[in-house]
Amino acid sequence: MAIGPRPLPSVLLYGLVPIASWCIVRPLLEPLPSIPALYSCIGISIFAFLMTVYLIPALGPAFIKAGLKGHDLLKTYRFEVPIPESMGLVSASVYVLSLICFIPFAFSTPIRAHANVKNAKEGITVVEFPHYQLSVYLSSILGLLIATMLGFLDDVFDIRWRHKLPIPIIASIPLLMVYYAEHGNTNVVVPLPFRFIFGNLINLGPLYYLYMSMLSTFSTNSFNILAGINGSEVSQAIVIALSVILNDLLYLPWPIGFRIPLHLLGNRTELEFGGAWSAGMSYGSRELVERHLFSLYFMLPLVAVCTGFMYHNWYPARAFPGDTLCYMTGMAFSVVGIQAHFSKTLLLFFMPQIFNFLLSCPQLFGLVPCPRHRVPHFNPETNLLSPSTAKFEKPPNKLATLILRLFATLGFVKLTSDSKTGKLTETTNLTILNTFLIVLGDMNEKSLVKTLIGTQIAGSGLAFFIRYALAWLVYDGDRR
């Protein structure tokens, strides 16, 4: 038995190529659009999507031939059909190459200014090339490529986690170096309730750098532990990327003005957006516009390559992402969070991942036994998934029992006790996927991944609410 590649509608190619080409050519035509590079970015993203969506089925056999294959454990054909593994590498490579090809477009405005200066025959004209922005770009791409490489090496060699833990930290050195070079701000605005202790601002100094390198370690690993069912890794990345894009759009110069009636939510001020050059929520700050453009330039191609990948990874999957995709996407988020200075807002979009990480801690740190795979249990007869379990070889210690009982009370896990001694004998595995199955009952894989996507979207909605409606509870004026 074999499962063929998902068919590709060729109308996709015919329809998208002219649109993408127009987007790339548009910035060369008069009248110049206000942000020419944004057009190029959209054009390159569409091409990146097309490359991914066509390359993945084309390269699948090569991956299987090279031994990069796995079995889909949650299918009836699980032992017969090899599925190409680590195909996130295709997305990651297309992503990095698109970002590199985009560099000249991102700097098209200074390049044009430069060329004009060379032609100027008289007068004093000094145009400084924005070297700083260029190093921001380069360090970001470097970080992404290191994450991709690490993910792929992990797929090929199955590196032990204590060996690979320090590498995201090294990968973040270029990012931090660039942050430092820009007179990086290490001050943190203190939330209102703590101001009587710390004052308005607190300078974290080196701790802030530690925080940023931890951020990249967290974001690269958090997708990796919320994995195992078709489409789960890539759909998280898409929802978060779209949330970041939506957030970025709030800060761009829009030709229209609108306001959100936050007073209905009890806020003291109205949020006013737009007006051509007050530039959305940037209130005329060119720096904020540039940071959010930077973030857009990294997120649009990310959505493109992830969507292209999801087309083949959707239930029933024709391709597996491998660690490569998780590492690459995680690093992409930490890159924009650090470089565009909205790491706190970003973390709000990671709420499901943070919940899953906290839930997993007892298993990750050895308090509770951790089987090799924690994916839900598959019943071939009903085609439904039910929570998978971990058995206690010896009774758990007091701390583990306390935590598990707390989780059980909150409805996150289901425990089985010995009827005589009352000691715990079994627990469901500590992942958000098993929690969904406990709360909502057994369901098939497709419904489970949809539940996960729904949760992620709800989380992003909550994040926006906290960021823009509730932030005044703990912060005043400056809410960057």
Place this chain on the structure above:
Amino acid sequence: MAIGPRPLPSVLLYGLVPIASWCIVRPLLEPLPSIPALYSCIGISIFAFLMTVYLIPALGPAFIKAGLKGHDLLKTYRFEVPIPESMGLVSASVYVLSLICFIPFAFSTPIRAHANVKNAKEGITVVEFPHYQLSVYLSSILGLLIATMLGFLDDVFDIRWRHKLPIPIIASIPLLMVYYAEHGNTNVVVPLPFRFIFGNLINLGPLYYLYMSMLSTFSTNSFNILAGINGSEVSQAIVIALSVILNDLLYLPWPIGFRIPLHLLGNRTELEFGGAWSAGMSYGSRELVERHLFSLYFMLPLVAVCTGFMYHNWYPARAFPGDTLCYMTGMAFSVVGIQAHFSKTLLLFFMPQIFNFLLSCPQLFGLVPCPRHRVPHFNPETNLLSPSTAKFEKPPNKLATLILRLFATLGFVKLTSDSKTGKLTETTNLTILNTFLIVLGDMNEKSLVKTLIGTQIAGSGLAFFIRYALAWLVYDGDRR
């Protein structure tokens, strides 16, 4: 039968660790050395050497387990013993990680100045962080990492050459972008004999960028086609790297002064070196000193990781480099050639590779049949290598016959003709290794690699002679 890893003298570890640590700590101690980062670079390079030399035997089994293994075709045990392949990946990873860890040291002087400005309470003090240099660093490391990734993917997937040809060009986009951002000079000094046509300077414009991206394509591929015997790939890299280092040292500030009596060679001027701040051949140009320091910072760790690798790759080899090492080293040279602006001098060090490339062209471009392996033929009885051959299925066309007869006249190939028709039936493969065996007679693998190293060293000697003694024949004053 198995071939154990080459034993490592533990005195190596005990002896080198304190030296390396001292080199890293030294720049923190008063009195500050004149180039503090150079000490750190030497220290980091020693650690890089130690990491490589210890990691390669440790990771060998993991590579074999992951299917990255090959057979040493030129040994009596060729079919029995699997040798880990693509182990250049270890060197390349250690190299890139060392370069990243070195970034903060490379910028220690501006960082210190920065910190002092922050403490200054009054007066006007502006210290600009050298963003431009930072982007030079980052783009170089990015180029290296892309080359490493490409090499490793080639090892895992065996990419067809027409698919991988464009990638070094994309990898060079960041380099070219940075070159452009620095108001990159695209003027070329015209050699004296052609000045009556072109004038003193000719502006190549975009052609110069094409030349630079071709340079990276050439240097990444030229090692790859001069490969196949134990130690050949890595020894070429070491000799060229040492030549580049020697050339760099000529431009550094030395506390002594000396002169080379070039008038003995017929030159019109003496070359005067040294004197503390006339800085060797830089004649006080801070820019030249900085460029050659940049080159040193990339070449010292390269020599370190290559030497560590060669220890295990020397006859009889315990580890194979794979395409990864060839791509990484080739890219490293093109990076320093482009960024430190001595690509022409660099090409002089590549003379054996250029010769081998020109010799190979008829086979690379399909004029002459090209077997999968062109390594010399191994005679298990005598343990000697003799030239390998390619048979003509059908007689070669006129152009191919002409070229081959020319090569044969020059002694580069040996041809076999049909005694009746006089048509060519067989030629030795068109590589420099086969040419050595034709000229010098059959020899064992160890002697052949020593011949190759000797040729490479002689080539570098000739390169220095051309660069510093003969350049006045075609160029006047400005010989950068």
